Amino acid sequence: MQCATGCSDCCHVRLTITSVEAAAIRAHVAGLPGARRAQLVDGAAADRCAALDPAGRCRIYEARPLVCRSHGVPVRMQTAGLPVIQNCHRNFHDLLPDADCILDQTTLSAILLAVDAAEAPPTAPGVRATPAPRVELAALLAELAAS
Numbered sequence: 001m002q003c004a005t006g007c008s009d010c011c012h013v014r015l016t017i018t019s020v021e022a023a024a025i026r027a028h029v030a031g032l033p034g035a036r037r038a039q040l041v042d043g044a045a046a047d048r049c050a051a052l053d054p055a056g057r058c059r060i061y062e063a064r065p066l067v068c069r070s071h072g073v074p075v076r077m078q079t080a081g082l083p084v085i086q087n088c089h090r091n092f093h094d095l096l097p098d099a100d101c102i103l104d105q106t107t108l109s110a111i112l113l114a115v116d117a118a119e120a121p122p123t124a125p126g127v128r129a130t131p132a133p134r135v136e137l138a139a140l141l142a143e144l145a146a147s
Helices: 019-030 034-043 105-119 137-146
Strands: 075-079 082-086
Touching (some): 019 105, 019 137, 034 137, 075 105
Antiparallel strands (some): 075 082
């Protein structure tokens, strides 16, 4: 793994996150000094993650979403109906990752969805809770910076 502080190749995307991830970010940001919270709004560029600072560091690293935690490692996913393994272009040049080190995107998504649903309030007695709509990270950070 060649990922290191300041590497942000994987961070040039706009993210939506689950409500449980948003709650974790809210809790993390609540503990930040006001000056650091105010800096969260600076990341609202359209071509990169809203949490990315100008030096390529994540402003919410300790509470970053699951997708961010899996960047760089090999991930099995479906592309055009076929299973493929993708990882950061900086990693695994001289060797192949061990099979037990490959994350499965479908499994990760299913687990995150189940956790999000488990944390959602039930809509009625005996009715299974459904996950809340996804939250745009940039909007969440702007809201938290203003509070």
